[in-house]
Amino acid sequence: MIRYITQRALLGFATLIGVVLLVFVAVRLTGDPAMLYLPLDASQEARDHFSAQHGFDDPIPVQLLAYVAGILHGDFGVSLRRSEPALQVVLQHYPNTLLLAFLGLAGALVLAVVLGAASGAKPMSRLDRGTGVVSLACASIPDFWLALVLIFGLAVRGGLFPTSGTGGPEYWVLPVVTIMARPFGLLTQVVRGAMVDAMAAPYIATGRSKGLPERRVVFVHALRNAWLPIVTVAGDLAVSLVNGAIVVESVFGIPGVGRLLIDAVYQRDFAIVQAVIIVTGTTIILLNLAIDLLYARINPRIRVEARFA
Amino acid sequence: MNRTPAGQRRPAALGSVALLALGSLVGLAACSPSSSTPGDPDPLVVVMPEEPTSLDACDSLNSSRSRVLRGNVVEALSTRDAATGEVEPQLATSWSSEDSVTWVFELREGVTFQDGEPFDAAAVVTAMDRLFDEDLACDNANDLFRPPTPVSVEATGDHEVTFTLDQPDPIFALRMSFIQIPSPKTPADSKGEAAVGTGPYEITEWAHGEYIQLDRFDDYWGQAPQIASARFVFRAESPVRVGMITSGEADLAIGIAAQDVAEGARVQTFENGETTYFRIDAEVAPLDDIRLRQALNLATDRQAIIDSAFGGYASVAHEIFVPSTLGYNEELEDWEYDPQRAAELVQEAAADGVDVSKEIVLYGRPDFYPNAREVTEILAAQWQAIGLNIRIENVEGGPWGELLLRPHDPGRQPNILQSSHGNTTGDASFSVVSKYTCEGSQSASCSPELDALVEQALTATDLEERARLFAEAMKVEREDVVQDVDLAYMQGIIQLSDRLDYTATVQSDFELLLSDMSFTS
Numbered sequence: 001m002i003r004y005i006t007q008r009a010l011l012g013f014a015t016l017i018g019v020v021l022l023v024f025v026a027v028r029l030t031g032d033p034a035m036l037y038l039p040l041d042a043s044q045e046a047r048d049h050f051s052a053q054h055g056f057d058d059p060i061p062v063q064l065l066a067y068v069a070g071i072l073h074g075d076f077g078v079s080l081r082r083s084e085p086a087l088q089v090v091l092q093h094y095p096n097t098l099l100l101a102f103l104g105l106a107g108a109l110v111l112a113v114v115l116g117a118a119s120g121a122k123p124m125s126r127l128d129r130g131t132g133v134v135s136l137a138c139a140s141i142p143d144f145w146l147a148l149v150l151i152f153g154l155a156v157r158g159g160l161f162p163t164s165g166t167g168g169p170e171y172w173v174l175p176v177v178t179i180m181a182r183p184f185g186l187l188t189q190v191v192r193g194a195m196v197d198a199m200a201a202p203y204i205a206t207g208r209s210k211g212l213p214e215r216r217v218v219f220v221h222a223l224r225n226a227w228l229p230i231v232t233v234a235g236d237l238a239v240s241l242v243n244g245a246i247v248v249e250s251v252f253g254i255p256g257v258g259r260l261l262i263d264a265v266y267q268r269d270f271a272i273v274q275a276v277i278i279v280t281g282t283t284i285i286l287l288n289l290a291i292d293l294l295y296a297r298i299n300p301r302i303r304v305e306a307r308f309a
Numbered sequence: 310m311n312r313t314p315a316g317q318r319r320p321a322a323l324g325s326v327a328l329l330a331l332g333s334l335v336g337l338a339a340c341s342p343s344s345s346t347p348g349d350p351d352p353l354v355v356v357m358p359e360e361p362t363s364l365d366a367c368d369s370l371n372s373s374r375s376r377v378l379r380g381n382v383v384e385a386l387s388t389r390d391a392a393t394g395e396v397e398p399q400l401a402t403s404w405s406s407e408d409s410v411t412w413v414f415e416l417r418e419g420v421t422f423q424d425g426e427p428f429d430a431a432a433v434v435t436a437m438d439r440l441f442d443e444d445l446a447c448d449n450a451n452d453l454f455r456p457p458t459p460v461s462v463e464a465t466g467d468h469e470v471t472f473t474l475d476q477p478d479p480i481f482a483l484r485m486s487f488i489q490i491p492s493p494k495t496p497a498d499s500k501g502e503a504a505v506g507t508g509p510y511e512i513t514e515w516a517h518g519e520y521i522q523l524d525r526f527d528d529y530w531g532q533a534p535q536i537a538s539a540r541f542v543f544r545a546e547s548p549v550r551v552g553m554i555t556s557g558e559a560d561l562a563i564g565i566a567a568q569d570v571a572e573g574a575r576v577q578t579f580e581n582g583e584t585t586y587f588r589i590d591a592e593v594a595p596l597d598d599i600r601l602r603q604a605l606n607l608a609t610d611r612q613a614i615i616d617s618a619f620g621g622y623a624s625v626a627h628e629i630f631v632p633s634t635l636g637y638n639e640e641l642e643d644w645e646y647d648p649q650r651a652a653e654l655v656q657e658a659a660a661d662g663v664d665v666s667k668e669i670v671l672y673g674r675p676d677f678y679p680n681a682r683e684v685t686e687i688l689a690a691q692w693q694a695i696g697l698n699i700r701i702e703n704v705e706g707g708p709w710g711e712l713l714l715r716p717h718d719p720g721r722q723p724n725i726l727q728s729s730h731g732n733t734t735g736d737a738s739f740s741v742v743s744k745y746t747c748e749g750s751q752s753a754s755c756s757p758e759l760d761a762l763v764e765q766a767l768t769a770t771d772l773e774e775r776a777r778l779f780a781e782a783m784k785v786e787r788e789d790v791v792q793d794v795d796l797a798y799m800q801g802i803i804q805l806s807d808r809l810d811y812t813a814t815v816q817s818d819f820e821l822l823l824s825d826m827s828f829t830s
Contacts, residue, residue, distance in 0.1 A: 031707025255518020
């Protein structure tokens, strides 16, 4: 088991290094920061001076070596726009994104498990058909559109929540509902499908015949065997929430890393782009590791395979 | 039966863990600080499309920064009156120059910065040294100067500063209206912090990504403004900005898209000095033939684009800057919309051996202004209809800059570049030199005749003569060069809450003077 975890962790670390290298080179191929940082009428001398001052005129391998040496000392570079250490800027913004993603995924997971399991237990019932329509709609609606509809329906017309911004819990409702919609839709369908399969298994008939209450049959016996696909999909969705955060944070004006990243890409603020990638990349790799462990916990067969691997 | 293996309880346990987490996070969110500040129940809220990336006085040309800073937090020696266009005293009381090379400014006395530092000649010298520090790469120095470059800035008295330039500059006082003077305690080697100036408001808090808080500066030298505090917030989407006015969360929304203007809403429109245009690369075949460049202009149905893509909030343009600019040629007329004549010109060129079938790339910048993507699509269709082979390629800031600026790639394809130009200074030199002269950083044409006129205009000490020479240069551009398809003079749209009293000016795109605003109730 320890070997399995070590293998997974090493693989994750190697992936992270690969991603950082790729991003480091890729952002530098997208253009010269001096072009965007300085006004259009700036002289060529001013541009050259700027590039030399920030080391952008060095060959990419030289820049990369300097960057890696910096990281080993805990120095992730300085934001071109904010003149602050990049890591500090990213860490300031990260809690908002984490909170958004966590509330979104947790909410989606709870709702999807309850609704999906209940409707999977009784296929083609009224509840099942209703859930099917709602979950399909949630999985297909673009988050950008949903955000604007929620703002107009519930904030501007309804006056129930603030339109956007940050503050007390009421400010989080619309962004969380927006970011929740897609994972909720997809997960509900996965849970339902897995439940339909699980409910057809012989041990369900056994459970029923020995007189277990139906709720226990559904939510304990059947659901336990449906967990594997749910965890798989939920893990993938957690990763994609970083993408969702870009849209949600932009529309609702939440200072998170999604918005920070997109702004930094447009402004060629390389240090910020790299720091966001490293921080979110590390989180995603840790998350994947956690999912792998959870797998092994839920499905003993994986533990066995790992032992013989 | 009552002994359940640990694993079997897991699904239910997982569900409750998730629920618990959800609950505790909602609780956590409840404990996070609220956005309203105690003691200040009701600040004016301005919602802008983007957050400034820095708030340094030496970078104040960018409109997202200047809306916050200009005239609110920091002030300049002179200021341009939005209504008359005249340059008037602000931190200086008067100025004079015999030869337009040496300029003497008399400074206002009894002025203090928001950090308590006195405003005097030494503060102005410090500010100018910082502005021209190459390592800081200040926008205002790169955009407004070089040339002309001050060769010396001297304190010739406690409240007198003498500037000596490397060449005559009759509009130096206008130029200085864009140079705000920050406190001498501003860090000399970095631009991270929010500006401290002499203005009626000071920046009291900048919560990155959330808001910028301005509060009235009690020791302001001028008249105290009515509004005690203001908060600038940022929302990327125009409908959200409108929604914030409707729901009472904001008092002033900037940059409203035409399609978001609701009936009965308190909107104001103003000429914002922005001209949308397309630059034709006149140095690559087949576009080096002037007939094709004229044909592109004749085939452009400007009014139709204004009505459809800009919702009518613009007017037809025929030169790069707006009528209030010194150097605007009022004798030039709008291009006629004559696709038939345009097609004939293309055929004439083809008959003379010009390869009109060659693919021309129309580089679009969809982020430039609302519906910019639709504009390129309409134009591509109109230009294809006269027999040209147009292909659209959309680019963003970095690659666009490389296409725009000299030196151009010698192996480039014939191209037309979507662009937009805001001459907010009121003087033609800020447009003409870079865009149309042979060596101009953004030019893609060369006319020695135009260059000679511009050279004369730049050093003419008489402002009327300067205006006449620039207007003459624009006539040459129109008749002999035709490097642009000038499209429309744009209008800015703002929306106000019921309680706010404010009248937009031609400078409202980059100058939102809080002292011009008041609450009606």
